[in-house]
Amino acid sequence: MATEVARALRDKTAISGVSMMMGDYPDRTALSLAVEAFQLALDDAGMSHHEIDGLMCLSYGSDYDRFLEATGVETRYAFQGWTHGRFVQPTLHQAAMVVASGMANAVAIVHGKKHKSYGQPMDHEMWRQGLGPHGESPAYGGFGPALAPALAVQRYFHMYGGKDGDLAPIAMTLRKHAQLNPNAMRRQDMSLDDYMNSRWIMEPLRLFDCCQNNDGAACIIVTTAERARDCKKPPVYISGFQGVHAGRQRHNFTLPGLGVAQQDVFEFTPSKEDMYVYDMAGVDRKDVDMLMTYDAFTPTIFFALERFGFCKPGEALHYVRDGRIGLGGELPMNTSGGLLSEGHVSGWNLFAECAHQIRHEAGARQVKDCEIVQYGSFLGESIIFRR
Amino acid sequence: MSLTPRDEKTGRYLPIIFPEELPFWQAAKKHKLVLQKCRSCERVWYPVGPTCPFCLSNDFAWTEMSGRGVVHNFVVYHKPWIPYYKDKVPYVLAQVEIEEGVRLTTNIWGLPPSEVKIGLEVEAVWEDVTDEVSLIQFQPRKG
Numbered sequence: 001m002a003t004e005v006a007r008a009l010r011d012k013t014a015i016s017g018v019s020m021m022m023g024d025y026p027d028r029t030a031l032s033l034a035v036e037a038f039q040l041a042l043d044d045a046g047m048s049h050h051e052i053d054g055l056m057c058l059s060y061g062s063d064y065d066r067f068l069e070a071t072g073v074e075t076r077y078a079f080q081g082w083t084h085g086r087f088v089q090p091t092l093h094q095a096a097m098v099v100a101s102g103m104a105n106a107v108a109i110v111h112g113k114k115h116k117s118y119g120q121p122m123d124h125e126m127w128r129q130g131l132g133p134h135g136e137s138p139a140y141g142g143f144g145p146a147l148a149p150a151l152a153v154q155r156y157f158h159m160y161g162g163k164d165g166d167l168a169p170i171a172m173t174l175r176k177h178a179q180l181n182p183n184a185m186r187r188q189d190m191s192l193d194d195y196m197n198s199r200w201i202m203e204p205l206r207l208f209d210c211c212q213n214n215d216g217a218a219c220i221i222v223t224t225a226e227r228a229r230d231c232k233k234p235p236v237y238i239s240g241f242q243g244v245h246a247g248r249q250r251h252n253f254t255l256p257g258l259g260v261a262q263q264d265v266f267e268f269t270p271s272k273e274d275m276y277v278y279d280m281a282g283v284d285r286k287d288v289d290m291l292m293t294y295d296a297f298t299p300t301i302f303f304a305l306e307r308f309g310f311c312k313p314g315e316a317l318h319y320v321r322d323g324r325i326g327l328g329g330e331l332p333m334n335t336s337g338g339l340l341s342e343g344h345v346s347g348w349n350l351f352a353e354c355a356h357q358i359r360h361e362a363g364a365r366q367v368k369d370c371e372i373v374q375y376g377s378f379l380g381e382s383i384i385f386r387r
Numbered sequence: 388m389s390l391t392p393r394d395e396k397t398g399r400y401l402p403i404i405f406p407e408e409l410p411f412w413q414a415a416k417k418h419k420l421v422l423q424k425c426r427s428c429e430r431v432w433y434p435v436g437p438t439c440p441f442c443l444s445n446d447f448a449w450t451e452m453s454g455r456g457v458v459h460n461f462v463v464y465h466k467p468w469i470p471y472y473k474d475k476v477p478y479v480l481a482q483v484e485i486e487e488g489v490r491l492t493t494n495i496w497g498l499p500p501s502e503v504k505i506g507l508e509v510e511a512v513w514e515d516v517t518d519e520v521s522l523i524q525f526q527p528r529k530g
């Protein structure tokens with residue numbers, strides 16, 4: 001369960017500004033994208049750059065010191081690391097803890113990324129000792145982040161009777177969401193035939209099960225709840241969080257129990273201890289108005305639903321049909337179109353959407369009366385936002 | 388990246404042979420599968436690593452494995468990630484659970500990808516790739 005200290009942090013910090021850019025920027029550098037995203041987020045918050053005294057940034061974009069020098073910002077808390085993918089959530093909750101503990105009054109998480117520049121994770125991560133973080137093994141032709149979700153959903157299908165086509169409702173629902181999002185990169189219609197005719201990338205994953213990469217930038221400003229209340233937009237309170245659960249039993253892009261790599265095989269049902277985020281936030285799972293998850297690949301939608309007990313083991317396979325995860329459904333998910341159809345800013349665009357929904361500024365894709373948004377992913381990392 | 392080993396003739400990626408993993412690769416050259424077995428808790432682990440992940444004992448012995456197992460999981464690559472695989476797709480990348488309980492990442496030889504199934508019984512077969520590198524592969528068990 002959440003500790004007393006954790007509960008004391010509930011709603012003490014908030015997101016006050018967000019920005020997101022994506023597309024192809026052939027003539028821009030990662031630094032230039034990061035700086036623009038920072039300016040846009042300051043404007044969104046109605047804050048001055050002199051108020052920013054904390055910075056968290058990506059280790060393979062522009063370095064923290066260059067960014068600070070370029071923007072004239074002086075900080076008393078600076079951090080640079082792997083703020084990408086499964087580590088977007090840890091970065092954001094770290095920012096909340098930094099602000100809550102007074103190490104900084106306002107932290108800007110800045111992310112600027114050129115996806116085809118030197119130094120991307122794909123250049124090196126598969127070569128590490130053992131296997132890559134997605135199970136890669138270059139000598140055996142085992143490449144790409146898609147490998148982990150492909151392995152995971154193959155086992156999921158094996159255990160629960162899934163088949164080709166069962167991922168289609170996910171890809172199609174998120175595409176429909178993207179069509180309501182003017183910033184989304186992939187908005188063309190996707191029918192079931194389009195899905196079934198999309199080429200295999202790595203069976204059981206088709207092209208439309210995989211997101212595509214793009215250049216992008218994002219900035220999220222986290223400050224005290226008090227300061228956020230005076231900003232331009234309504235505060236997006238950070239109510240609860242729990243971290244990435246990792247280890248042999250928690251392989252990347254899988255649920256526990258699926259038997260990926262060296263995982264044990266069992267039907268996973270989360271315990272209360274697996275979901276202390278609700279206790280910290282003081283909300284119940286049934287209060288969640290929108291669920292956002294890291295959806296670089298369609299199977300992660302199944303895994304999020306089962307990781308947090310929205311579905312029993314194997315039930316997500318059926319739950320995602322009939323519009324339940326679509327706008328107007330029982331549990332709308334990834335309302336921006338997600339990484340799959342909106343675009344890929346390493347996951348940061350997912351948090352921008354959480355903020356838009358909480359502030360009721362998501363336009364045609366707004367979840368009605370949205371009060372509580374949960375970000376929760378397969379590794380158990382989660383943040384609950386409240387209006 | 389320049390540090391990544393590849394076969395100059397074919398362009399195929401080769402494994403990085405880390406010094407501590409040399410016994411594994413030396414045995415592979417002799418077409419033997421050896422893994423580390425803990426002398427304290429008697430368990431075997433994979434991937435190869437510096438200590439027993441079950442009891443953290445450093446007292447282990449490189450031990451020959453049966454080379455028999457079952458396909459626990461697999462995917463079929465249809466997209467060639469590097470040019471070497473252009474005429475190799477579709478091919479299977481599998482996690483084979485050997486009798487000693489660990490799962491090796493490998494390819495499956497000897498039958499078309501569409502016939503590979505979870506539970507398929509397989510046995511080791513060796514692929515001599517270069518003078519330094521032989522890779523364990525698996526094929527359907529014979530008899």
Ligand SMILES: [Zn+2]
Pocket residue numbers: 425426427428429430439440441442443444
């Ligand atoms: Zn041991």
